[in-house]
Amino acid sequence: MTGSFDVRAGILKAIPHLRAFAISLTGDVDRADDLVQEALVRGLGNLDKFQPGTSMQAWLFTILRNQFHTAYRKRRREVEDPDGQYAARLAVAPTQDAYVNLKDLGAALLQIPVEQREAVLLAAGGINYQEAAQICGVAIGTIKSRVNRARHALAERLSIADAEDIGADRIMKAAVPAT
Template sequence: METKGNDFKRELLSMLPSLRAFAISLIGRHDQADDLVQDTIMKAWAKQEQFEMGTNMKAWLFTILRNELYSKLRKRGREVQDSDGLFTENLAQHPSQYGSLDMQDFQRALEKLPSEQREAIVLVGASGFSYEEAAEICGCALGTIKSRVNRARLRLQELLDVSGESDYGPDSVSAPLTSRSFAS
């Protein structure tokens, strides 16, 4: 009498031609299709205890193959091809210590706000609540929340000595390094 493992293996192997044909139809390249089928078989083998013998193995394997393909495509979409190193060479990053120092300054300024203004700006600015939701949370009128947020923003700008957009991000020394053009 054959074991469940042998039945699984026999049925799995019988599906290889169908899996390969499906993979080729999705990808178009035989070498990549073969890699995809191999990955599918490896996943199926590792998860064989999840398959119930007597059910549709072909559908199960095709689902694994399709999911594996989509995972690879998503991953490929996040990768940047840089075989000559040109992109990497031109990357520059704003030093992280400045962001940390800016955050410390912001936290100190936030602490100097009156509690009603701090609560309002945190609810609307940091927590993402609408003015209406913040007013409900604070138990006050909509206009009161809008006023508190506006006063908090103005006071934070004053405390942090912020006069415009140029005061955010890299300073004048590091800005040219982090915004270099990639066209040479």
């Protein structure tokens, strides 16, 4: 029982020092109290990791400091917006459009001849025409022709008339400002 009493006494003795340290870190009494409480909860939850014979106060200070830095890094990425005006101005394109477009492209690729599909995928993958011709065992002109036919076939299957039809539509472009 004396071991648990020593732990309890060590924690109680450390609280005022932890609170003073937390106030100096945060500059806010309420945030400091929350930080001390979180450090104590974490300390008690990890009491099995405390090395007997070492300083309970130093151990709790380390937990508090680490907790402060974790919260600081998280807060640094957050934007203060108490009245919601900033959030109301945010507009983000829906992510499902890209998924649907990719599925449509995949289906359209399966509808074109294998030779054209192979050529356009090599070109889209960054392989130059010379290397693509070597990979496919054909002349460079044949690869260029296959890529061109594949692009036209895909554009037709995806209802793409010109470059403006690729990506977000007019309404989405008007709603979501370019970044």
